[in-house]
Amino acid sequence: KQEVTQIPAALSVPEGENLVLNCSFTDSAIYNLQWFRQDPGKGLTSLLLIQSSQREQTSGRLNASLDKSSGRSTLYIAASQPGDSATYLCAILGGSQGNLIFGKGTKLSVKP
Amino acid sequence: GAVVSQHPSRVICKSGTSVKIECRSLDFQATTMFWYRQFPKQSLMLMATSNEGSKATYEQGVEKDKFLINHASLTLSTLTVTSAHPEDSSFYICSARWGANTEAFFGQGTRLTVV
Numbered sequence: 001k002q003e004v005t006q007i008p009a010a011l012s013v014p015e016g017e018n019l020v021l022n023c024s025f026t027d028s029a030i031y032n033l034q035w036f037r038q039d040p041g042k043g044l045t046s047l048l049l050i051q052s053s054q055r056e057q058t059s060g061r062l063n064a065s066l067d068k069s070s071g072r073s074t075l076y077i078a079a080s081q082p083g084d085s086a087t088y089l090c091a092i093l094g095g096s097q098g099n100l101i102f103g104k105g106t107k108l109s110v111k112p
Numbered sequence: 113g114a115v116v117s118q119h120p121s122r123v124i125c126k127s128g129t130s131v132k133i134e135c136r137s138l139d140f141q142a143t144t145m146f147w148y149r150q151f152p153k154q155s156l157m158l159m160a161t162s163n164e165g166s167k168a169t170y171e172q173g174v175e176k177d178k179f180l181i182n183h184a185s186l187t188l189s190t191l192t193v194t195s196a197h198p199e200d201s202s203f204y205i206c207s208a209r210w211g212a213n214t215e216a217f218f219g220q221g222t223r224l225t226v227v
Contacts, residue, residue, distance in 0.1 A: 032215075046215060100146075
């Protein structure tokens with residue numbers, strides 16, 4: 001059974017810092033991995049999708065990497081801004097399920 | 113990215129009544145839609161998976177007679193919470209995708225409060 005873990009659970013940084021969010025998963029048989037952002041009381045916004053054959057994806061200040069063999073993914077946020085404050089969720093689309101398996105998220109707070 | 117619209121965003125209902133939540137894919141045909149429930153400070157828990165034109169597949173522990181899911185078209189799925197009770201109060205989110213292993217897009221969520 002796929003399990004997804006996100007570390008840290010919460011992170012507070014000053015504006016301008018670069019930061020890394022971590023995601024680990026137990027079963028390397030995955031189709032893809034998605035990073036989402038969730039603002040309080042809102043739905044999920046898809047940030048990046050990495051297919052199993054890919055090593056990384058970039059969008060603006062965001063860069064996500066995937067290492068299937070070690071069961072890890074990282075989300076790198078460059079030059080953080082207060083508007084980046086949100087909960088970031090990592091989700092795996094595995095081989096035996098048709099649905100995404102989510103981690104519990106990392107709550108990011110960027111202080112001005 | 114593609115747009116998934118969920119309605120209503122908030123609903124308050126009396127205990128014993130039923131509530132319907134709609135999930136629409138606005139700019140693509142969703143072959144599969146998912147319904148999740150999220151408790152405070154918890155991650156999303158899958159309730160059921162629905163494919164257009166067929167019965168939904170429910171996760172273990174989810175009562176199919178209580179949470180009725182209909183996916184009658186490629187752009188619309190509905191979740192009806194029947195005979196709602198206060199313990200059904202939660203944040204419900206739908207998701208849709210157009211292919212088996214494609215990117216998933218999420219609705220804005222519905223905050224259900226049963227009083």
